[in-house]
Amino acid sequence: MDAGCGTGRALPALRDAVGPDGTVIALQLTPQMLAQARSRGWAKCADLLVLADARALPFAAGSVDAVFAAGLVNHLPDPQAGFTELAGSAANARGAEAGIRACSAFNDEQARNLMVSRAWRFLSLSAC
Numbered sequence: 001m002d003a004g005c006g007t008g009r010a011l012p013a014l015r016d017a018v019g020p021d022g023t024v025i026a027l028q029l030t031p032q033m034l035a036q037a038r039s040r041g042w043a044k045c046a047d048l049l050v051l052a053d054a055r056a057l058p059f060a061a062g063s064v065d066a067v068f069a070a071g072l073v074n075h076l077p078d079p080q081a082g083f084t085e086l087a088g089s090a091a092n093a094r095g096a097e098a099g100i101r102a103c104s105a106f107n108d109e110q111a112r113n114l115m116v117s118r119a120w121r122f123l124s125l126s127a128c
Contacts, residue, residue, distance in 0.1 A: 008037030
């Protein structure tokens with residue numbers, strides 16, 4: 001799941017990462033950004049476009065295998081609560097992963113500690 005997919009710029013790379021048998025979910029709060037994803041052609045790389053708030057995901061706990069959130073966290077009013085919500089969607093017995101690109105909301109140590117506390121396998125964290 002690309003949480004806060006924006007214009008969908010990462011969707012082609014996520015499609016490549018999961019392959020033809022994987023599922024790519026693009027989640028965005030604003031219809032204008034999903035419209036941009038469609039107009040740029042990137043939306044075709046997603047299996048499902050979801051208009052929803054990343055702070056209240058419309059998925060059952062453990063329903064996704066991986067979370068990608070490039071630049072999302074700095075847009076959330078409560079980044080820790082946002083991380084917790086994202087972790088809940090991916091927390092499952094199969095060993096879900098979360099790749100987070102955090103932009104200024106947390107420093108590296110804070111983000112790493114939170115991810116470890118949620119039992120996520122750390123994939124990536126970078127500053128903008």
